[in-house]
Amino acid sequence: MKRILFFAVAALLAGNAAAFELTSPDPEVKNGRPMVKAQEYKGFGCNGDNLSPALEWKNPPAGTRSYAVTVFDPDAPTGSGFWHWVVYNIPATATGLPAGAVVVEPLPAGAKQGRNDFGERNFSGACPPVGDRPHHYIFTVHALKVDKITVPDDASAALVGFNIIGNRLGLAKMTTTYSR
Template sequence: MRTFTLFIISMLSLNAHAFTLNSKDIQEGHPMAKTFEYSSWGCDGGNQSPQLMWQDAPKGTKSFAITAFDPDAPTGSGFWHWIALDIPNTVTELPRGANVKSLGGMETRIDYGTVGFGGACPPKGDGMHRYQFTVWALPVASLGLNADTPSAVVGFTLNKMALGKARLTTTYTK
């Protein structure tokens, strides 16, 4: 019984400093403001990426990646709204409208066909969509990918290599 109790206490202390993602701009389970809506494809928002900050990355983290993904897009495979890679491990916050390149990272092509952040733009009348903002802790300084790497390949690479990830899911309806 003593060993079991110590195991439970050890597990609780491991979770005391979980890898977390927070934002001053978006909140878990709440709708995003029009500031974060795309500015094309029938949408006319501000197309700014939200401010994001994270803490307690896993030991051994050498870089971060940030993704924004809509699993509810009527594509059969979701929709990638943002892929930022190779963000140095010294960066733990992105301001609203972040210039990832100026922070030492890079961005790849998203499903709008452009490189960089592309805001929410669900089809009119399609109901509520979820937008999953995820920060990935990675064991390498660079993934060795480029701006034209397909989003599915980036997603596969991140899922295979991540030491940990923290997610914030917000919503948007048009």
């Protein structure tokens, strides 16, 4: 009987643990909702402001030593999706990234940006083909068990992603959409 009670209490406590969560304080950027022109790419036929939305996260897994943030479009007509942003080595003390990261506000000290699929080291906003169905943009914060990921400066988003996944304790996602 004591054993059953112990497991019941343990399950209850585990169920009450707050989930790792990613949100945006920007009123226009919400899970399941379309992004706005500010998050559209500037170039490649698109003429948005190319600004990253503000991101906030809370309740990371115990043992988190750093974070990474990625933005991926699985609907891009490439056969393999499209990486729009890769930021890693974000200190464990961080609880988010500012709107317009790097352009308007700096990244947290020590954070690095990887090369995205536009070949740039910054947030590159949405730029789906005109008339295509709405694309999904998956913003993910990864809680990592290491202080830093070590990759070459010219590492692809896929190589950085491989190192993120190999060191991940948990993740939280927010998916937005965009179409032109």
